[in-house]
Amino acid sequence: MIDVHCHLEQKDYDKDRDEIILKCKKELKAIITSCAHPKDFEKTLEIVNKYKDYVFATAGIHPTYIKELTEKEIDDFIEILRKNKNVLVGIGEIGLDIWHIKEPYWREKQVALFIKMIKLAKELDKPIVIHARDALEETLKILETENAKKVLLHMWGGHALMDKVNKLGYYVSMNSIIMSSKSYRKVIKKIPLDHLMLETDAPWLAIKKTKKGYSLDTDARNDSLTIKLIAEKIAEERDIDFNTIWKTCGLNANKFFDLHLNI
Ligand SMILES: [Zn+2]
Secondary structure, eight states: OOOEEOTTTSSTTOOOOOOOOHHHHOOOOOEEEEOOOOOGGGHHHHHHHHHTTTEEEEEEEGGGGGOOOOOOHHHHHHHHHTTTTTTTTEEEEEEEEEETTOOHHHHHHHHHHHHHHHHHHHHTOEEEEEEEEEEEEHHHHHHHHOOSSSEEEETTOOOGGGGHHHHHHHHHHHGGGTTTHHHHHHHHHOOOOEEEEEEEOTOOOOOEOOSSSSEEOSSSSGGGGGHHHHHHHHHHTTTHHHHHHHHHHHHHHHHTTTTOOOO
C-alpha cells in the first residue's frame, strides 16, 4: 500500500495538493514522489518536508529532458542531490528514452547522463529508479556494466527480457498501463511476487471504468489511490488474493527504499 512512483510536484495538483495527500493518508501507508527535472526539486522538498514520513522523494534527471540542460546545470544539480542525500530515498527516474530522443548526438548524451546518475546513486548508496522506453536491452546492459545492484524498473514493458531482469534481481513497479496493454500484463506474470511494487505515475495514466473493466483516460488526472485498482487487476491476472498482493507490494517497497514503516 505504497505508491512508489508519482509526481506530486506537478502543477496539476497546485489547487488541491493537500487535499489529495490527506485523502491518500487514510488508505495508503506512503507515497514516493519522483522529481525528474532540476526545476522541480525545490517544490519536491517542500512537499516532503510538509509530509515527513508520509511523502518520500527520489530525484534525478529524466532522459527526455537531456536537451533542456547544459553540462553545468546537470553537474550543479548533482551537487544539490549530494547535499540533500538525507532527504532522498532513491535516485530516479533516470535511464534511456529513445522514443522521445532520436538524434544520435543526444542519445549519446543520454547514455552519459544515465551513467553519471548511476554512479551518483552508488556513491550515495541509494536505490535506483529506472525509466526506459524503446531502449530496454541497452538500459539493462548499462546497469549491469555499472554493477548497479538495487534497481527498480518503473513501468517496465519488456516481458521478453524478464529472465534477465530476474537473474539480475531487479524489481518492477506496475501502474494502470496494465489495464490496456497485454505486454505489460505479461511482465506481471513473470516477475516474482517478492520483486513487485505498485505505482501510478500520477498525475498521468488515469483510468476510467468501461463495460469490460478499466481503460486509460488521457484527459483525467490520476492520483495515488489508483494503486488499489492496479493491485486488484494484478491479483486477477496472477490468480492470487488481493490482500497478498496489497501487503507484499507494500513490504517490498518498505524494504527496497528503506522506509522503516510499519506495514
Ligand atoms: Zn514518472
